[in-house]
Amino acid sequence: MITLEKLTKVYGHGASAVTVLDDLDFSVAPGEIFAVVGPSGAGKSTLAQCVNLLERPTSGSVIVNGENLTELNEADLRTARRRIGTVFQSDGLFSRRTAAQNIALPLGYLGVTKVESKKRVAELLDRVGLSSRADYYPHQLSGGQRQRVGIARALALRPAVLLSDEATSGLDPESTASITALL
Numbered sequence: 001m002i003t004l005e006k007l008t009k010v011y012g013h014g015a016s017a018v019t020v021l022d023d024l025d026f027s028v029a030p031g032e033i034f035a036v037v038g039p040s041g042a043g044k045s046t047l048a049q050c051v052n053l054l055e056r057p058t059s060g061s062v063i064v065n066g067e068n069l070t071e072l073n074e075a076d077l078r079t080a081r082r083r084i085g086t087v088f089q090s091d092g093l094f095s096r097r098t099a100a101q102n103i104a105l106p107l108g109y110l111g112v113t114k115v116e117s118k119k120r121v122a123e124l125l126d127r128v129g130l131s132s133r134a135d136y137y138p139h140q141l142s143g144g145q146r147q148r149v150g151i152a153r154a155l156a157l158r159p160a161v162l163l164s165d166e167a168t169s170g171l172d173p174e175s176t177a178s179i180t181a182l183l
C-alpha cells in the first residue's frame with residue numbers, strides 16, 4: 001500500500017523555484033497497478049523518485065506499507081528501500097558488469113551468500129527470458145533486453161512495491177508489449 005499525503009516537490013529557491021509536484025494525495029492498494037500519465041516534464045520521474053525518497057519531498061508524506069518514509073533516518077530508509085524495487089527510465093545498468101552481475105548487485109549489498117545469489121539470479125534471468133544472456137554486457141544487449149535486466153534487478157529482493165519509470169520508453173511495439181506483460 002502506498003499513500004501520498006500533500007506531497008509537494010519544489011526544485012530551486014526564490015525566483016528560480018519551480019513547483020513540480022503540487023500537493024498530491026493518492027493511494028495505491030496492494031495488488032493494484034497504478035499508472036501516472038503526462039507529457040514530458042510533467043513530473044512523472046520526480047514523483048517516482050519521491051516515492052522511494054531518492055529525492056526528498058519538499059513537504060508532505062510518503063507512506064509505504066504503513067511506514068512514513070519521510071520520517072526515517074538514512075539507515076532506516078536504506079532498509080525500507082529494499083522493499084521498493086525500481087526500474088529506471090534509462091535502464092541504469094552498470095556497463096562493466098554482465099547481466100547476471102547487475103542482477104546480483106542488490107543481493108550482494110544484503111550479504112546473501114554466493115550460492116544463494118547464483119540460484120536467485122538464475123531464477124530471475126529465467127523469469128525475464130534471458131537465461132541465455134547471463135554473461136552478456138549491457139552493450140551486447142538490445143534496449144528491450146537491458147530493460148528486462150533492469151526489471152530482474154528490481155525484483156531481486158522480492159520487493160512489496162515495484163516502481164517502473166517508463167520501462168518501455170524507446171522500445172518498439174512488440175518489445176513494449178512483452179515488457180508490459182512481464183510487469
Ligand SMILES: Nc1ncnc2c1ncn2[C@@H]1O[C@H](COP(=O)(O)OP(=O)(O)OP(=O)(O)O)[C@@H](O)[C@H]1O
Nearest residue numbers: 011012020038039040041042043044045046047089
Ligand atoms: N534535479 C532537478 N533540478 C531541477 N529541476 C528538475 C530536476 N529534476 C527534474 N527537474 C524539473 O522537473 C520537471 C519534471 O521533470 P521529470 O523528470 O519529473 O519529468 P517527466 O514527467 O519524468 O518527463 P519525461 O516524460 O520527459 O521523462 C522538469 O521541468 C524538470 O526540468
Ligand SMILES: [Mg+2]
Nearest residue numbers: 044045046089
Ligand atoms: Mg521521466
